[in-house]
Amino acid sequence: MSATDPTVVLGTIGSDAHAVGITLLDHALREAGFTVHNLGAQTAKTEFATAAADHDADAVLVSSLYGHAQQDCAGLHDQLAAAGVDATTVVGGNLAVGQTDFETVKQRFEEMGFDRVFSAQTGFEAVVDAVKTELDVDERSPTTTTLGA
Amino acid sequence: MIEDKRLTDTELEAITDRITGDWVSRAAVDFADAVAFHESLPPHKRFAAVLENAEAVLCQPRAGVPRLDEHVELLQHLDEEGGADLLPTTIDSYTRDNAYEKAAEGLARSRETDSSELNGFPAVNHGVEGCREVVRRVDAPVQVRHGTPDARLLAAVTLAGGFQSFEGGPITYNLPYTSAYDLETTIEYWQYVDRLCGAYTERGVTINREPFGPLTGTLVPPSIAIAIVTIEGLLAATQGVRSVTLGYGQVGNLVQDVAAVRAMAAIGAEYLPDSVTVTTVLHQWMGGFPRDEARAHGVIGLAGATAALVEPTKVITKSPQEAVGVPTAESNAAGLRTTDQVLRMLDEQSITLDGVDREQALIERSVRSLLDAVYEAGDGDIARGTVRAFDAGTLDIPFPPSDAAAGDVLPARDDDGRVRLLKFGAVALDDETKRIHRARLDRRADTEGRELSFRMVADDVSAVSDGRLIGRPGDD
Numbered sequence: 008m009s010a011t012d013p014t015v016v017l018g019t020i021g022s023d024a025h026a027v028g029i030t031l032l033d034h035a036l037r038e039a040g041f042t043v044h045n046l047g048a049q050t051a052k053t054e055f056a057t058a059a060a061d062h063d064a065d066a067v068l069v070s071s072l073y074g075h076a077q078q079d080c081a082g083l084h085d086q087l088a089a090a091g092v093d094a095t096t097v098v099g100g101n102l103a104v105g106q107t108d109f110e111t112v113k114q115r116f117e118e119m120g121f122d123r124v125f126s127a128q129t130g131f132e133a134v135v136d137a138v139k140t141e142l143d144v145d146e147r148s149p150t151t152t153t154l155g156a
Numbered sequence: 157m158i159e160d161k162r163l164t165d166t167e168l169e170a171i172t173d174r175i176t177g178d179w180v181s182r183a184a185v186d187f188a189d190a191v192a193f194h195e196s197l198p199p200h201k202r203f204a205a206v207l208e209n210a211e212a213v214l215c216q217p218r219a220g221v222p223r224l225d226e227h228v229e230l231l232q233h234l235d236e237e238g239g240a241d242l243l244p245t246t247i248d249s250y251t252r253d254n255a256y257e258k259a260a261e262g263l264a265r266s267r268e269t270d271s272s273e274l275n276g277f278p279a280v281n282h283g284v285e286g287c288r289e290v291v292r293r294v295d296a297p298v299q300v301r302h303g304t305p306d307a308r309l310l311a312a313v314t315l316a317g318g319f320q321s322f323e324g325g326p327i328t329y330n331l332p333y334t335s336a337y338d339l340e341t342t343i344e345y346w347q348y349v350d351r352l353c354g355a356y357t358e359r360g361v362t363i364n365r366e367p368f369g370p371l372t373g374t375l376v377p378p379s380i381a382i383a384i385v386t387i388e389g390l391l392a393a394t395q396g397v398r399s400v401t402l403g404y405g406q407v408g409n410l411v412q413d414v415a416a417v418r419a420m421a422a423i424g425a426e427y428l429p430d431s432v433t434v435t436t437v438l439h440q441w442m443g444g445f446p447r448d449e450a451r452a453h454g455v456i457g458l459a460g461a462t463a464a465l466v467e468p469t470k471v472i473t474k475s476p477q478e479a480v481g482v483p484t485a486e487s488n489a490a491g492l493r494t495t496d497q498v499l500r501m502l503d504e505q506s507i508t509l510d511g512v513d514r515e516q517a518l519i520e521r522s523v524r525s526l527l528d529a530v531y532e533a534g535d536g537d538i539a540r541g542t543v544r545a546f547d548a549g550t551l552d553i554p555f556p557p558s559d560a561a562a563g564d565v566l567p568a569r570d571d572d573g574r575v576r577l578l579k580f581g582a583v584a585l586d587d588e589t590k591r592i593h594r595a596r597l598d599r600r601a602d603t604e605g606r607e608l609s610f611r612m613v614a615d616d617v618s619a620v621s622d623g624r625l626i627g628r629p630g631d632d
Contacts, residue, residue: 021249022249022250024332024333026372027373031614034610035614047557048335049334049335049336073275075274103481107481127444128621130618
C-alpha cells in the first residue's frame, strides 16, 4: 500500500463495450478517496497489466457484462505477475453466458486468482467497501460532487 | 474528409473483393446468386413488406446462440410459443469485434461441450450457407442484430445468406460499442453496408435498415437519440436504402416515451427523402432489470403499454431473465407473450395522456437544433457534419466507451421521471431548452432535499433494477 491515496486500475475487459458501470464506479471510488485510472471499455489483459505496473496499483478491478469473462480473464493473473504487479484483483458483472449459478461462477473466478467476485446486481457502495476492506483503508467521509451546467 | 456521397458499383465490388478471402470466399457472396435466393423466399419471409404492411404493432425478441441447430430451434420456439412476428439473429460479441478466430474457438467449444460458449450466433463462421439454412428453416422474416462497428463482412455474409434487415449504423454501432474506431472510419464502413443494402433494393430485394436508437441504453435523452438515428437514416438513404426503421429506447416515463416516438416519426417523415419508407421501433427498457422475474414482467408490461399507446411499427421485447444474462427460450417467449397481452388489451381502449404535445414539441425543437448544428458543421454535408459535430461536442451522448464522443453530457431524471440533461457540455441546444431541463431538475432536487449531483445520476441508473423509476434517496 502506498502512503498516498490507494490506487485502483479499472476497466472493462476483452471485446466488451459496456462503459456505464465503470464510469459510475470510477466516480464512487474517487468520492471514497481512491486514485482511479479508468482504462475504459474493451481493455486487453496486457493493458490491465501495463497500467497496474505503471501506476503501482493497489487494486485491479475488472468489469465484464457480456458473458465472455472466463475466456477474457484467462491468463490475466500471469500477466500481472509478469509485470511485477502484486495487487488485489476484483471481477464483477454478468460473468457467464446463460443461467449459470453464481456460486459456481464465483468459485471458477476465485480459482483463477481473483480476490473478490461480484455479480452484476452488486451496488457500487458494496464494491467500494470490499476494496477498502481488502486494502485495509481507513473510512473516509465521502464527498459529493455538485454538477453545474 | 468523408463525404455523404453514394459509392459507385465499382467501389462496392472493390471493397467486397478486399473484405472477403480469409474467412469467407468471394464466390460465397456472389450477388446474382444471393438475389436469386432472396427471390425464392415466400412473401411472409420478406422483412420490409411484413413491416411496412403491418396493421398492428409487431413484436420481435432478441435471440442468438452459437450452434446452428440450437439457434434455429430457439427461433422456432419464439415464433411458435412466443408469437414473434419478426425474428432476430443476435450476433456474438467476438464477431462484433471482427475477432473471427475467437468466435471460431467459441463455436468449437460450444459444439464440444453441447453448451453456449458465445453470447450470440457467429454468422461469419457459419457462412452464407449456414445463414440460408436459418432463413429456410424458420417461418418469419429474420433480422441481423449485432453491434459491429466494422460490419462490412457481416453484412456481405448475412445479406447473401437471406437476411432482409440489418440493424445498426456508423454512430449507433460505434459510440456505444467500441473504443477502437473514429467516426470517419465507421461512416466509411457503413457506407459500404448501406450501399450493399441499396444494391439489393435496386434489384427488387428490399433490405430494411434499422439505426440502433437506444445507444448506451442508459438515460439517453430522446432528442439526442432521435437526432442520431435520423442522421443514420439520411446516410443510408444516400446509398440507396429505401426502408428505414428509426429506433428509440424506452426511458420509462409514459408521456416522454409517447412524445418521443411520435417526434421521431414526424422528424423522420420531414427529413428523410420521400423515396424512403420510414417505420419505427420501440425498444423495451434497455437499462438494468430487476432480478425478480415477477418485477421484470412489470417492466415489460409498462413497455407493452407504452407501445400500445404510441403504436410504433414494432417493439423489441425483453425477457424476465434480463438481469441474469442470456435468457432461456421459455423466458424469452414469456416476454413476448406479456407484451402481446398488454398490446391486445390496450388496443381496445382509447387513452389520451396529458402533456404529450408539449413534450413532443420540446423534443422536436431540440432535435432540429441538433441537426441544424450538424448540417452547419458540415457545410451542408451530413457525413462531414456528423464527424465535426461530435468533435466539437455540439452532438454528444452520455457514458460513451468511445473517444469519438466527448461524453460531456450527463443525464438525470426530473421529478416526473423524464430524462433531462444535468450537464450540457457543448451540445447544440438553445438557452430556453436548457432552462426547461434545469428547472425540471431543480424541482426534483427541492423535492428530495439534495443538490444536483452525480449521486443522483447513479441512483437513477440503478432505480429500475431496484424496483422504481426515479432514484430517490433512502430507497434502499
